[in-house]
Amino acid sequence: MKKPLLEVKNLKINFKTYAGLVQAVRGVDFTLYEGETLAIVGESGSGKSVTSNAIMKLIPEPPGIYADGQILFEGKDLIPLSDKEMSKIRGNDIAMIFQDPMTALNPTIRVGKQIMEVILRHKSVPKHEAKERAIELLRQVGIPMPEKRFNQYPHEFSGGMRQRVVIAIALAADPKLLIADEPTTALDVTIQAQILELLKEIQKKRNTSIIFITHDLGVVANMADRVAVMYAGQIVEYGTVDDIFYNPKHPYTWGLLGSMPDLNNKSDEKLYAIPGSPPNLLHPPKGDAFAPRNQYALAIDFELEPPMFKVSETHYAKTWLLHENAPKIDIPEPIVRRMERYKKEAGLNE
Template sequence: MNQNILEVDNLHVSFKTRNGAVPAVRGVSFSLKKGETLAIVGESGSGKSVTAKSIMQLLPKQNTVIPEGTIRYEGKDMLKFSNKEIQSVRGSDISMVFQDPMTSLNPTMKIGKQIMEGLSRHTQLTKKQARQRAKEMLELVGIPNPETRLDAYPHQFSGGMRQRVVIAIALACNPKILIADEPTTALDVTIQAQILRLMRNLQEKMDTGIILITHDLGVVANMADRVAVMYAGEVVEQGTLDEIFYRPQHPYTLGLLRSMPNLDASRAQPLIPIPGSPPDPSALGTGCPFAARCPYTMKVCHDYNPGAVAISESQAVRCWLQDERTPPEHIPAEIKEGRRSTEEAAADAEGVTA
């Protein structure tokens, strides 16, 4: 069985402010296997990027507090690593691709030197070997005339080509995990498709695990094996791609799917936006953070935040609608239908293995 290469368990992250600590991530847990793609989705401010940067330990230490939780890479808790240990992992075993390539690249350094920088830090390659590796990486990510382009500066590349360079830098040391934080948001649709195709192809060649941070469910549908849906710093639902897209069990997940255009004419429906805005993280109450925007809210939703309920071996949800005490007539048809589909899938699986 493919073992987890990364395990995040009950992670809490807060930021110090003049008015006290503000929670950004609250009890987040998920895992990643080698060669797997996990998509973390949600609106802006849901805690996706903070979670990713916590793994890489890229948050400002002077005002970041991690009061509890673990981030285990190959069984070792990275939160207990020394600066030297985390620097040896960062860029070598775990790499990150950011949203805007121009803020990731040094405008005063040639592209080749920027790729070689990580190689010289994390490998024993000579300068000549590092340059050859940099050339191979540019070729791998589809940049023409790689030998010549090694001596070009970032401003001499298009936006899509710059993002390819950033991916080349991230993958130069053959990392086991690639964290991609909104890697295609700043690109047009055509270039976006090319970058996603490139990431899939590279993943197949290098067997790299990918954590994809995005708000775009179209990107998720094309890339992910599993999905974690975040809201107000919590993972409110996670499961396989099919479970999240075809058997969602949380009202927020339903809302995200309803607000996404469907290109399948036979299933096309009017887009329904989620009303309101995400809550202020500094003013969260004791109840479910989605209660104010949820069309199925009950009194208990405003008073207590629900715990996670396992729907299947791979799907879990934080919602009072999943509580056995919830009256059946209060559960929306879509969630009931999703439950039936999950039960049928589980029965089919048992029949195959019996």
């Protein structure tokens, strides 16, 4: 049986601003197991990146405040740790792949030296061995002529190759957990696919656990084991990839699925768009935060926040539509058609 590597419990992150207190993350709970990929999906501003930065203790205090909760890594709570204590964990046990490789790399230092720095910081090895390992990492992430590339600067690499260098740096100290924060957003579609395939290969070879942050549900289907759907600083649906793609229960998840473009669709079917915009978390709304944008909202949604209802042993959703007294709402037809296409493409139709 797989052991939990990371347990996030009732995490609340606030930010002090001139306008007031922004409640960016509002009671997030999830567990990540060894060798597993968890995707955290949602629109911009839903709290995905704040959650991932909180795990790395990269939230500046002030203005950030760890208001409540625990972040247990291998059973040890990271929140009380000092920056000095966290520096031993960052890069060594938990590493991060950032969204923009150009800002993640130092433009004045050769890429090989940037990889070597991580190895020398966390591993007791001589410089020549660190250099050999850095060259091998460049080779492993698919960079041709790694011996030559070792001595080049970031501006001499393409966007996709720079992201491969960032992945090599993240892997340099053999971390147990890799956090990938929208790692393909700045890349074109072809390169995106290559980077995703590379991450899958790395996980298979190293048994690394991955938290994959994205706004694109299409990326998730072939990447993740489980999915956490975030909205307004909360997880509103949580389950396996099959749970989320083939049996979604939250109207927000329906909206995300419906707004995914289908390149194989030759009909004139329009993309679904979720109306409105996310709430201002300076003043979180009463009741269900998604209610003002939810065409299926019930009266109770505007008064009382729903609990997390259990759909199955692996599947949970935070919506009053799952209450036994709620009216039965069918998933909108355009989303059903998309789900059917996903099943067909995955060979799941009977």
